[in-house]
Amino acid sequence: MRIGLTGGIASGKSTVARMLAERGALLVDADQVAREVVLPGEKALEAIASAFGQAVLEADGSLNRKALGDIVFRDKAKLARLEAITHPAIRERMQHRIHSYEERHPDRLVVADIPLLYETKQQHLYDGVMVVYVPSDLQRARLMERNEIPAEEAERRISLQMDIEEKRRLADWVIDNGGTLAETEKQIDLFWKSQRLP
Incomplete structure (x- = not known):
């Protein structure tokens, strides 16, 4: 079985991913794959340099994230252009990794950790x-504490994602991470048993 794991920013997705992995799930992390596809020698990095110029590259040929961020985060059209390059590359690599896990470990749960799963309309790819x-x-409080940012900035970042209540409504399984870690663990155990996972 393959499931998509998502949530809002600062909701504790990484904690839940770790708990699932501790029980034997195989994880595919979209953020990690996003870093891989822009490494030197990758087609996506070549396409980014072609679209935004050599100024987005470091002297060693690696991606200058700050320079690229300065360009795309002020201009929605440029951000969309960047996403048109990176999102297909990320999706393709993730699906390849998931298929590989499923072939080698057909009895194991495969979890794809994707922050913007609903926003990028990928839910149909998962069971x-x-x-x-x-x-x-x-x-908001967790994000302000974690990133050491004021309330207005936390609100702005949260507003860039689909509303957490809407994600909750669309979910097949909801893990409420508003309490203690022990309470979250209990919910993961219940999920694990309900799916009869080894």
Whole structure:
């Protein structure tokens, strides 16, 4: 079985991913794959340099993330252009890795950790979607503490994603991460048993 794991920013998705992995799930992390596809020698990096110029490259040929960020985060059209390059590359590599896991370990749960799963309309690629949920006020407080940012900036970042209540409504499984770690562990155990996972 393959599931998509998502949630809001600062909802504790990484914690839930770790708990699933500790029980034997195989993880494919979209953020990690996103870093891989822009390494020197990768087609996506060549396409980024072609689209945005050599200024987005370091002297050693690696991606200058700050320079690229300065270009795309001020201009929605340029951000869309970047995403048109990176998203297909990320998706293709993730699907390849998932297929590889499924062939080698057909009895294991494969979890694809994708922050923007609903926003990028990938839910149909999975047998179900697990959403890590926290109420929005707790989400904001955690984000402010984790990133050391003011409330307005936390609100802005949260607003860039689909509303957490909407994700919760669409989910096949909801893990409420608003309580203690022990309470979250308990929900993961219940999920694991309900799916009869080894």
